[in-house]
Amino acid sequence: MPTSTWFRLNVGKRERVLEVAMREFGGLGYSSGSLNTIAREAGIAKGSLFQYFNDKLEFFAYVCDEVSRRIREEMQRRIDALDVAQPFEGWLFDVFCEWTEYMAEHPLERAMLAAADFELDNSIRSVVRDTANQHYLQVISPSLRAWRERGGIRGDADPDVLASLMMMLLPFLALAPYYEGLDPILNLRGRTPAEQRPVIRQLIAGLRPVYAVPGT
Amino acid sequence: MPTSTWFRLNVGKRERVLEVAMREFGGLGYSSGSLNTIAREAGIAKGSLFQYFNDKLEFFAYVCDEVSRRIREEMQRRIDALDVAQPFEGWLFDVFCEWTEYMAEHPLERAMLAAADFELDNSIRSVVRDTANQHYLQVISPSLRAWRERGGIRGDADPDVLASLMMMLLPFLALAPYYEGLDPILNLRGRTPAEQRPVIRQLIAGLRPVYAVPGT
Amino acid sequence: MPTSTWFRLNVGKRERVLEVAMREFGGLGYSSGSLNTIAREAGIAKGSLFQYFNDKLEFFAYVCDEVSRRIREEMQRRIDALDVAQPFEGWLFDVFCEWTEYMAEHPLERAMLAAADFELDNSIRSVVRDTANQHYLQVISPSLRAWRERGGIRGDADPDVLASLMMMLLPFLALAPYYEGLDPILNLRGRTPAEQRPVIRQLIAGLRPVYAVPGT
Amino acid sequence: MPTSTWFRLNVGKRERVLEVAMREFGGLGYSSGSLNTIAREAGIAKGSLFQYFNDKLEFFAYVCDEVSRRIREEMQRRIDALDVAQPFEGWLFDVFCEWTEYMAEHPLERAMLAAADFELDNSIRSVVRDTANQHYLQVISPSLRAWRERGGIRGDADPDVLASLMMMLLPFLALAPYYEGLDPILNLRGRTPAEQRPVIRQLIAGLRPVYAVPGT
């Protein structure tokens, strides 16, 4: 959706603009994020932004897409590296740990995830969330299916409910340590990745019956 | 936190201001919601708002609190009227149905719930979410404890995980039918309360093992 | 100029309003000083101020007058207590020291002096300065005349120039220690009364020929 | 301190904005001077002012600096043109006359001088007065030193006291004819430059012993 001009830009400038935009939009969200600020901090002219993108929303959507893609690729890589010989529960724990570690190490990506998740306006949200969700599902769904076929998950588990559960838990785990009021019970707020691990264990253990093969 | 002036106002005006504010803040959120607009639509002078509240945040926080209180009271009332002689699963279904019906019938309250849930700014979020969470927990926690003691929930279920699950499911069910991108799997978006019921059933069924007493 | 209502007020309230007003107007000047703030901090209704004074300017003028009167009375008292058997130069030093000490001990009066001195608007200034000047002159002029007749001042000194000099030096000495940029040469800014004394000596010594009787 | 945009502006517009600002700030001072008014009267958009200056204080400070510089340059030129073969007293008279004439002919500069001199707020005053004082001193100090070395001033005169006297007399002479309550004794208020001259003579004569070489 960016103009052709954007893609003809040299990589350094493109990366700089993108990083500044992630910081600005990630910190303030779509409507409060300022194009003036982004242009200033990226060291480009205000007008140039409009040579690269037709308007603010297109710019925001592009940044969101880019971030979703990065998160997805990196997580795909990490998940592919995990041990699938272990039981499902251990694998799930590893996935959640990789996820929370990634989020801890990538504050800009995490902030953009929040900016998209916390967007109130439906017309903006719809532009932004759908592609993000596709990215997530393309990682989650095949994995769950594989585990199912391998017999790591109880046969009568509803795959849609499992996937929905994942779609709720992932942003929760990603953001609860950094945003107020998301988790008044387990107290993830302010915890380091290491300190989050016992909570992740507790969650997985509590949900075990949902997926666990009976009798194992 | 509002000024004494606010509470001395005649009820009609207070209600009018509150309703307009719910619509404005609920539709646009804290930062994009305009005090000018609220004053105009409520038919009062811009300056008057500042006789009632010291600043925008205090105003927003008040509206949130008020809405939380209303939701909580009404839900408490509805839940108290439910049949507790039935199994937990039936009761839970009833609760979720009451909840989604309430949300369908109260678009302003629902919108404010979203405005608070989708607030990105931590300093505003913290002002607003903590009290809301307290309200929710004061309804959820005692109910779960009672069911537990009554033996309606499996004895080894982790109460914190159950409560956290509820805290995730409630806003999900409330908002997913009205906000884009919240639910890419079960497709609640756009459904009427009646159409939401099968999805609720599916969710509860899928999660059954988490709470169900084995062998029942 | 205040209404009769003001004078019928009990002394405590009157004093409280006056003190708060001195602090507010003294700190912010006429135009930036806020009647809302004064009313709030004095614990009276906003409307009441307008029962006591017809408008803001009348209020400000009253406070200025009151302060001028207090300063004048106290300074008259202090000057009357000084030793007039000593040479004029010693007496003058004593007067300036009394003055700077009084100003150090009475920050509210000093601030109001500044508020009146620094007022830019002629229409307000004229209301406020003339009476203040009368107060000053009624202390300065008779003293100078007496010293002249007693032969403590050289006979050919121009009394108007002497008085004008006093009228410049008094606010300068009063305010230079507390306001930026008034004294870039002698560096009174920030000095305690004790630290101001050598500067006062220097000033008087430097100006000695203006008044000193030749040959003494 | 203005932005680069300001300096890239065409001279005509810059001069227009500056003149309007001098009139507004000079008439009403920093805090009461309105940026809205300046923009409207200069025929530019409100937002444009903020392209030129980051905020109101920076704008005000710039105008003050500019005015100080102009006054200083013009006065330096005039003083350099004076006859230094005459006695000091005659030279001093000429300086004061040039000064008061300049002020009579340049109401905008005079008004800004007053706006800076009458500013109550220390944080603004300090920004504005220090540079102004430097300008004054750079004219006054070398002149006095030169006269001293040439023997035109009595050798035992305290140069700091002389300079301080000048720093008090200059604004006094500049503003007393135009501002109420500055001069209740010599009655400069309302006088034309020609009418001010006898008063200047009187002042200089009255202060003669301070500088005059004894026996001349």
Next chain:
DNA sequence: TATGAATGAGTATTCATTCAT
């Protein structure tokens, strides 16, 4: 293709004053 000046409606908030109670 990049620039950056210009715009004008928008923001939250403050103010002195009025006047019905």
Next chain:
DNA sequence: CATGAATGAATACTCATTCAT
């Protein structure tokens, strides 16, 4: 006589977007 609610114009400042260069 005291109260305090109401007012609406005022404030500095920000914004996404346009467009001539």
